[in-house]
Amino acid sequence: MSRPLDVLLRRIDPEVPLPSRAHPGDAGVDLVTTEPAELAPGERIVLPTGVSIALPDGYAAFAHPRSGLAARCGVSMVNAPGTIDAGYRGEIKVILINLDPRQSVRFQRFDRIAQLVVQRVETVRFHEVAELPGSARSTGGFGSTGGHADAGNSYAAVGPGGAADRKGQ
Numbered sequence: 001m002s003r004p005l006d007v008l009l010r011r012i013d014p015e016v017p018l019p020s021r022a023h024p025g026d027a028g029v030d031l032v033t034t035e036p037a038e039l040a041p042g043e044r045i046v047l048p049t050g051v052s053i054a055l056p057d058g059y060a061a062f063a064h065p066r067s068g069l070a071a072r073c074g075v076s077m078v079n080a081p082g083t084i085d086a087g088y089r090g091e092i093k094v095i096l097i098n099l100d101p102r103q104s105v106r107f108q109r110f111d112r113i114a115q116l117v118v119q120r121v122e123t124v125r126f127h128e129v130a131e132l133p134g135s136a137r138s139t140g141g142f143g144s145t146g147g148h149a150d151a152g153n154s155y156a157a158v159g160p161g162g163a164a165d166r167k168g169q
């Protein structure tokens with residue numbers, strides 16, 4: 001296993017559990033809410049996590065949704081993944097949204113609501129040019145390779161010979 005990166009962390013809420021990995025090798029550490037909350041269908045909320053961090057230069061942290069919450073309750077993050085800049089010293093907050101059309105969802109203090117993944121990021125310098133070098137993909141994007149579902153069509157209808165493929169003919 002690679003040597004862990006040392007990151008300074010301050011507890012804003014003295015009772016908040018230290019973010020920790022559930023299993024060795026997990027990419028993220030879970031973040032909790034320090035405030036209880038209830039989200040009606042379609043509602044969003046900004047929740048405090050009770051921690052702030054100081055990342056070394058050249059790193060950023062990304063707050064990602066938890067798949068269990070998404071699958072069981074339809075809860076995601078509006079801005080997934082939320083970007084935590086290396087210079088940010090404020091409290092990390094998580095913007096949750098309840099995408100379930102019918103069920104409310106309730107969070108208690110210290111329920112785990114997101115996971116934080118720390119990654120190295122490049123600092124880039126842009127060099128303006130008149131023409132970019134060519135590539136196999138060129139300017140194709142936004143479904144140019146086909147195989148996507150069309151609004152109003154079931155995904156089963158998409159595939160070789162399906163709705164999405166036939167459209168281009």
Ligand SMILES: O=c1ccn([C@H]2C[C@H](O)[C@@H](COP(=O)(O)OP(=O)(O)OP(=O)(O)O)O2)c(=O)[nH]1
Nearest residue numbers: 063079081082083084085088091092093094095
């Ligand atoms: O889910 C998030 C996203 C961001 N932040 C904090 C850390 C980040 O460094 C800062 C700014 O985030 P971002 O750049 O995404 O927001 P912005 O709307 O561009 O604000 P700013 O003008 O402050 O950059 O807000 C969070 O606590 N949670």
Ligand SMILES: [Mg+2]
Nearest residue numbers: 083084085088
């Ligand atoms: Mg910004």
